[in-house]
C-alpha cells in the first residue's frame with residue numbers, strides 16, 4: 001500500500017479540523033507509507049450558522065458537501081462528530097469506523113456561577129440544543145433559555161461578552177480544543193442525558209475501496225461502537241434528527257449494555273424517560289426496543305408536535 005494518499009474532507013471549524021487532524025495523525029502513525037491530506041470545505045450548516053438549527057431542518061446539514069466530495073472522488077474519507085451524522089447514508093458510502101469516545105457529558109460553563117443550582121431565577125442560559133433546553137427547563141423552570149449558535153469559540157465569546165449567565169456545551173469539544181479549563185462543571189447523565197453519539201468521532205468513506213477500509217480498520221474502537229450503535233438505533237426508532245429533544249446514552253459493563261433514553265418537550269413541561277439493559281452484542285435491538293417503549297408512552301405525540309410546529 002505504499003504511496004497511497006488519503007484525502008480527508010473536513011469542515012473548517014477548529015473542532016472539525018482538530019478531529020480531522022487527529023485521524024490524520026493516527027493514520028500516519030499506523031501507516032508510515034501513507035500520506036494524509038486535509039480537504040477543508042464549507043457546508044450549508046456553516047453558512048446558516050445564525051439560524052436556529054431547529055428552524056433550518058433537514059438532516060445532514062453539515063455533511064452533505066463532504067459526502068459529495070467523496071462521491072466525486074475529490075476526497076476519500078470524512079471525519080464526523082457522531083452526534084451530527086444522520087442514520088442513513090448515500091448509496092455507496094458508509095460509516096465503517098467509530099473511534100474511541102471522549103467524555104460524552106454536557107458541560108456547564110459560567111464565569112460567575114459554580115453550577116445550574118447556583119443560578120438565580122431569571123438567569124439566562126445559552127444552548128443550541130432542544131435536548132439541553134428541555135432538561136434544563138424541567139429542572140429549573142425559572143431560568144431563561146436563549147438560543148446560542150456558532151462554533152465553540154463563538155459560543156464562549158458570547159458568554160464572555162455577558163449575553164448569557166451560563167452556557168451548556170459538549171465537554172468533548174472543549175477538551176479537544178484545549179479549553180478544558182473553561183468547564184465550570186460537568187453535568188451527569190442524570191442531570192443532562194447526552195445526545196446519541198456525543199463525544200465520539202466516526203469515519204465515513206466509499207464502501208467499494210477495500211484497501212482504504214483495511215487502512216482505517218485499526219482506528220475502530222469496539223466498545224465505543226457498541227455504545228454508539230445502540231444509541232443511534234434508539235434515535236432511528238424515533239425518527240429523530242439532532243434538532244429534536246432526544247437523549248440517548250449507553251454504558252457498558254462487561255458484556256452488558258445499559259441504554260437510557262429520553263424524549264421531552266423543548267419547554268421541559270413533559271419528559272419521558274426509560275431504560276433497558278441487555279447483551280451488548282444486541283445493542284441495536286435494545287435501541288429499537290427502547291424507542292418503541294418511549295413511543296408507546298407518549299413520545300410519539302411529543303415528536304409529532306416538535307416536527308409540526
Ligand SMILES: NCc1[nH]cc(CCC(=O)O)c1CC(=O)O
Nearest residue numbers: 081083169170172173198199200
Ligand atoms: N452540534 C455541534 C457539535 N457537534 C459535536 C460537538 C461536540 C463534540 C462531540 O460531541 O463529539 C458539538 C458542539 C456541542 O454540542 O457543544
